[in-house]
Amino acid sequence: DQQVKQNSPSLSVQEGRISILNCDYTNSMFDYFLWYKKYPAEGPTFLISISSIKDKNEDGRFTVFLNKSAKHLSLHIVPSQPGDSAVYFCAARETGANNLFFGTGTRLTVIP
């Protein structure tokens, strides 16, 4: 039973435009959410996170939004750059736990 879902396996965006990657979760015990970026033949690398006490966290071109009532979060990348082309994984963690639950990822392609 997948507790973190990324329903869009792929997304293509023109360079300079906004990329919006979506993630839904089912477990109301999740209190911390993370986005990871993965290039081919490499492990996922941490990108940005958000605690459940916030609804927005921004870091440069990357902003994560959390809607707890909808159990939904999204990652906005603006402006998108070709180097952003990668697979993005959403992850979530329960209160007091270390284990992360991952979505299946969304492959973002930024077209020059």
Add this chain to the structure above:
Amino acid sequence: DTAVSQTPKYLVTQMGNDKSIKCEQNLGHDTMYWYKQDSKKFLKIMFSYNNKELIINETVPNRFSPKSPDKAHLNLHINSLELGDSAVYFCASSQRGLNYGYTFGSGTRLTVV
């Protein structure tokens, strides 16, 4: 200086063999993990190991056994390999109280033929 290193990067082996994947972290983290990424790209936890406490995902076959000689190493041993074990295996580490999640290794692509 690689923070989390896994060896080998690629492993091709025949059904029925026993193999090990090694993982080392130099970050001083107190918890290490093994994740499996299957053909559907789903990253699923197999084990976590913290201060000699091993937490096993109950869906993992007992042919898989983690071995941790010390806090910086968590190796994965697999007995009697099956075709369905083919996947990418990721090692990761984390430190309690630090909210940036895990640091992952680059993965080991295991192919069982």
